[in-house]
Amino acid sequence: MKKLCFVFFISLIVSACASKPDTSYLEPLHQARLKSMLIVPVKNEVIDVQAPTSVLATLPFALAEKGYYTFPVNTVKTLLESEGYYEPAEVHAAPAENLAALFGADSILYVTIHEWTSEYILLATTTRVDFEYRIVNAQGQQLWQARKQLAYSPQQQNSTGHPLADLIAMAITAAVERLAPNYLPLTRTANGQVFNGIGTALPPGPYSPTYQAYYQKVAQDAAKEVQPE
Template sequence: MKNLFRVSAIAVVCALMMACAANRPAGRDYSAYKESMPRSILVLPPVNQSPDVNASLSMLSVTTEPLAEAGYYVMPVALVNETFKQNGVTTADDAQQIPAGKLRDIFGADSALYITVSKYGTSYRVISSVVEVEASAKLVDLRTGAVLWSGSAKASSDENKNYNNGGLIGALIGAAIDQVVHNVADDSHTTADVTSIRLLSAGRPNGLLYGPYNPKYQTD
């Protein structure tokens, strides 16, 4: 009887585990990424969908470090920007519309990173003043035009704050002070840096793979 009960219990547990596995979201397919495995990345000027005109250049300036630390050679963003301007490409939308093969002919990179900034800047709310930056990106193989990876990330200055300790008046005063501080200290750029790290660092769930110049290459 005890053995029968034990077998039944094991069967129930197995059934539950199988059900959980069936309902678990499928992991990202990295097969095309691993087959292509680019060594160099061309970061295109980010498309800015926020009202802040500084968003594109701010996000562009903080992409090199996480990509380099991930193990990729990053084409110098200042040189890339100047090359576009010298050839009459003055907007991020125009740059991102250039065919993949043409970008490879001009810059010689294996892949290109297309970034879109959807949120950037400070917004004043009833009891808080918050800096938010949100961006999405996709990595495209310039040799084939295939999308190897895509992702999104966001960061906020409000992530670890609590405005309730001082009551409503304290919260309103704190929000007003934060609004001034954010404008003076350019917290948007700092928050963009955090967003870029979350978006482009390797080793994160569903993130970029480690590149050929990282010791952890081919371990993920």
């Protein structure tokens, strides 16, 4: 019996250790302690020319919620064009230190759209997005990266309990979504999950009310790790 209890206890410890999320990706961000973030034009790898505008419109709010200062995206676009950067691909290929110096930013956020589609099958329309995110410091060193894929099927959200009424509602909802896919909620959700999710969440920025407490805990945890046993 004692042996069984010991094995069970060890298995609990192993399970707890295994379930603990890996936060090592945060170390470069903790060292950098970013204050301002330059959001450059979104690189588009899909045929919908409106996709970058929708994505770009949702990013500043998501980062402001985390406590970071972001430069106005319209001002950024205008100034980049005055410097000869008209295409997002050119901006993404430009030296990061040059871009950061133009605005006095200490970091740059690059976003690439890999998928932005609305697929219609029978009575269902599924809208899908696939975004890649990358943050570098003012010297071009990568601090963080993430990728997010999401799908949305609005016709599956509600049910009246009446099969015929549900069928008609599904057909109407799917048709509307097919004609005018609602990407903005999906984009906001993708940003929110990336900037706040397990394994990808950004630490709070200096304008967040949790900033001081967060970094106090980071310092305390670091002190515990270096204490001799």
